[in-house]
């Protein structure tokens with residue numbers, strides 16, 4: 111079930127380095143929110159704090175709050191592994207488990223979560239997830255072949271199938287098309303548009319056209335100055351950000367005058 115994320119006054123540190131400062135924003139359910147901005151302004155760092163994945167970097171930490179339907183994801187008794195189960199992540203480079211079969215790749219998340227299922231139920235879930243990821247027809251006759259034998263675009267859809275198999279509430283995507291050709295990119299964009307009916311989706315993209323094609327809301331991140339932390343400059347409907355943004359730096363960025 112799609113959920114609303116509220117971020118309040120979030121500062122993100124790598125040890126003593128303040129990478130991102132003072133982000134407050136609401137991410138609406140059943141919509142696509144795009145995060146754009148020049149390299150190094152903290153988009154990926156921010157994205158990873160939404161499912162506590164940044165904690166895999168030693169000494170990375172946050173101050174501030176991230177709430178999912180009012181639950182504090184950084185609360186004292188909250189297990190980060192559980193957070194990552196509810197908030198899935200798809201990365202820049204497709205990363206299927208290379209020696210695992212297509213079937214096992216999709217089932218992998220469930221196994222990691224220690225969910226025991228009858229074979230028939232697991233078969234149904236794998237099929238449903240692959241269908242949701244628009245991959246079923248292409249792989250149904252080779253489910254036992256390795257995931258690494260698929261094309262880049264197919265591998266990325268396999269990773270999306272793996273992410274949705276565990277029924278997350280939110281999907282985070284960090285430049286999911288940057289390693290893909292235009293046709294595979296279009297397949298992923300179509301898929302994102304379908305998936306937003308059921309999920310809250312946040313996507314980091316460097317591709318302005320992509321943000322305009324698929325997102326409802328866009329957040330522009332920027333560095334306050336070289337050596338200063340990054341932060342959210344402006345968040346609004348995608349139409350407003352790309353046609354009439356409030357901030358002059360947003361305007362310069364979306365019109366290609368820097369970054």
Ligand SMILES: Nc1ncnc2c1ncn2[C@@H]1O[C@H](COP(=O)(O)OP(=O)(O)OP(=O)(O)O)[C@@H](O)[C@H]1O
Pocket residue numbers: 124127129147148149150151152153154155156167340
């Ligand atoms: N693991 C890390 N350890 C220390 N500093 C990091 C780490 N990852 C990122 N940073 C720093 O945090 C800042 C934000 O980086 P981040 O990768 O989040 O930016 P970005 O906007 O996603 O950039 P890009 O568009 O190039 O991917 C940068 O100064 C970067 O050097």
